[in-house]
Amino acid sequence: xxxxxxxxxxxxVVLMGVGVSLMTDVRDLPDVLVWMGGAVxxxxxxxxxLVLLAGLLLVRGGxxxxxxxxxxxxxxxxxxxxxxxLRPGRTANSSVLPLDYPRNWLxxxxxxxxxxxxxxxxxGFGHRRRPSDE
Numbered sequence: 001x002x003x004x005x006x007x008x009x010x011x012x013v014v015l016m017g018v019g020v021s022l023m024t025d026v027r028d029l030p031d032v033l034v035w036m037g038g039a040v041x042x043x044x045x046x047x048x049x050l051v052l053l054a055g056l057l058l059v060r061g062g063x064x065x066x067x068x069x070x071x072x073x074x075x076x077x078x079x080x081x082x083x084x085x086l087r088p089g090r091t092a093n094s095s096v097l098p099l100d101y102p103r104n105w106l107x108x109x110x111x112x113x114x115x116x117x118x119x120x121x122x123x124g125f126g127h128r129r130r131p132s133d134e
Contacts, residue, residue, distance in 0.1 A: 047075055063120050070116040074109055081105040 026032050055068035078085075084101040 047079075051075060066116050066119045066123075070112050073112050077105065077108050077112070
């Protein structure tokens, strides 16, 4: 387990280095840094507590983890999709946003919910199939 954590940490450090190297080409570095700081604050002060609270209020018992994970992934998908979901209408150039993004976002949310239900079903099936220790 320690090797996995060490490897994950090393990969994270390498990816941070790539990110820093890409920042050298940015023209408006202060604006990007403000945006990144805002994203961290938004995540830590709003998104994470809401996900944890929703998981606490909506679910009891052993299903809390998968439901929280599904809420987290759904929230991330929604944040990524917000710019195209909130666009005022059709653009003048149809090649700018050529796909049906609201439909695709809903499909992704349904996929997350389906995987969550399957994980919970497999967990429940596994708990029922175990022989008793008697």
